[in-house]
Amino acid sequence: MSRKIQTLDSDVVVIGGGIAGLWLFNALNKQGYKALLLENASLGGGQTIKSQGIVHGGTKYTLSGNLTKAAECIVGMPDRWRRALAGEDEVDLRDVRTLSEGHYLWSPGDIGSRMTSFFASKALRGRVDQLKKEEDFPAIFKHKGFKGKVYQLNEIVLDIRTVIQALTKGLESRTLKVDWNSDTKVVSANGGIECIEHQLGDETLQIKAKKYIMTAGEGTADLMKLMGISKPEMQLRPLHMVMLKHSHPEPLYAHCLGTKIVPRMTITSHPTEDGQWVWYLGGEIAEDGMSRNPEEQIRVARRELSVLLPWVNLDDAEWATLFVNRAEPKQNKLLRPDAAFIQEAGSTLVTWPTKLALAPNLTDEVGKQLQHSDIEPSGNDGFALPEGVVHPEICQPFWTEALNKNA
Numbered sequence: 001m002s003r004k005i006q007t008l009d010s011d012v013v014v015i016g017g018g019i020a021g022l023w024l025f026n027a028l029n030k031q032g033y034k035a036l037l038l039e040n041a042s043l044g045g046g047q048t049i050k051s052q053g054i055v056h057g058g059t060k061y062t063l064s065g066n067l068t069k070a071a072e073c074i075v076g077m078p079d080r081w082r083r084a085l086a087g088e089d090e091v092d093l094r095d096v097r098t099l100s101e102g103h104y105l106w107s108p109g110d111i112g113s114r115m116t117s118f119f120a121s122k123a124l125r126g127r128v129d130q131l132k133k134e135e136d137f138p139a140i141f142k143h144k145g146f147k148g149k150v151y152q153l154n155e156i157v158l159d160i161r162t163v164i165q166a167l168t169k170g171l172e173s174r175t176l177k178v179d180w181n182s183d184t185k186v187v188s189a190n191g192g193i194e195c196i197e198h199q200l201g202d203e204t205l206q207i208k209a210k211k212y213i214m215t216a217g218e219g220t221a222d223l224m225k226l227m228g229i230s231k232p233e234m235q236l237r238p239l240h241m242v243m244l245k246h247s248h249p250e251p252l253y254a255h256c257l258g259t260k261i262v263p264r265m266t267i268t269s270h271p272t273e274d275g276q277w278v279w280y281l282g283g284e285i286a287e288d289g290m291s292r293n294p295e296e297q298i299r300v301a302r303r304e305l306s307v308l309l310p311w312v313n314l315d316d317a318e319w320a321t322l323f324v325n326r327a328e329p330k331q332n333k334l335l336r337p338d339a340a341f342i343q344e345a346g347s348t349l350v351t352w353p354t355k356l357a358l359a360p361n362l363t364d365e366v367g368k369q370l371q372h373s374d375i376e377p378s379g380n381d382g383f384a385l386p387e388g389v390v391h392p393e394i395c396q397p398f399w400t401e402a403l404n405k406n407a
């Protein structure tokens, strides 16, 4: 690295610009912290854009009668996001596009009757409402071919690219694109991080912070190695998602109930620029699909849709699949953690939100840790990276590459 050195003092450096890092970065800046965001690819381009965009409210825990303390925090998330969407939270999501005000749950055939008494229980009242009148059904179920039951969940579905845009808006000058193999390195001292050095032409930019926060999703394990941190460990949960672009006019946001707690299929719909929909299929089909190649997975998905929604004509659909990992802190028996995870390691915090919906919870918990370490906002008027740095771009929709490859 060169000899010309420029130092930038910040309060917090957030590393990784997915939903966790972006929500945190946005909130810290609103609170007056000098916060920077470092990203090595595109903003939101990891799990975040590949998620189904559902702001979960913990319905499945009420279903299984398993509403533990950890699970309770997810129950409050839809309302927290709604406040942000209404401009009533420190994070302002008023520009975000809501794809659906409710996520639905439908039960084909006889499973429906078995589940009815379950749904009528007190625990579920207010969280899961059975839609009694056909006129209230999502359009796709207003068909004589549909025989099951439909329930509405207290879960909204968002256009995630617009969330990423809203969280970044006005803060671009505090974001930095980094490449840990060439232009950026960690300088350690006394078992902690001294600074991050970023090469900028013939100058070295030394970025100093009171806290470094890792929100790099699947990249966190490598980042920890780079920073000499061995704990906590990470686990990956692999999924084989399916997408189909077609001209059927009705979107669908629903879990299809199967015999397991994991939905047989979770379908979300995402509008494309040319006025069509991409249906994105997850749930059991994506978990079980890891043993199938893309052609087999598409065959299974076609068959499932023809059984579950036989009246929906998808003849013109273009199909593709996507292998993607959920990245989480290591748990016994690959159990899914249900609150944001944060662990302190010297001057760093290692974090995983474990769900998109839990990004506000992660920010709240980091806030407590900063207070605990007496790290106060030092005021950020005019705070910015120097001119000439490269800012990371916002990612493209999840289907762009996969469907183009198959075209």
Ligand SMILES: Cc1cc2nc3c(=O)[nH]c(=O)nc-3n(C[C@H](O)[C@H](O)[C@H](O)COP(=O)(O)OP(=O)(O)OC[C@H]3O[C@@H](n4cnc5c(N)ncnc54)[C@H](O)[C@@H]3O)c2cc1C
Residues within 6 Å of the ligand: 015, 016, 017, 018, 019, 020, 021, 038, 039, 040, 041, 042, 043, 044, 045, 046, 047, 048, 049, 050, 051, 052, 053, 054, 055, 056, 178, 180, 215, 216, 217, 218, 219, 220, 222, 223, 239, 241, 282, 324, 325, 326, 352, 353, 354, 355, 356, 357, 358
């Ligand atoms: C298929 C699928 C569907 C899902 N659906 C839902 C859903 O509907 N609802 C829900 O609540 N949750 C859902 N989830 C979970 C949710 O998507 C994740 O929990 C959440 O997006 C994780 O966010 P993150 O910011 O931790 O990670 P990511 O979104 O993966 O972001 C990490 C960021 O860090 C960057 N990065 C990586 N390494 C480095 C490095 N060394 N330096 C700098 N930057 C780095 C990456 O490029 C990326 O931008 C889903 C997950 C998957 C896989």
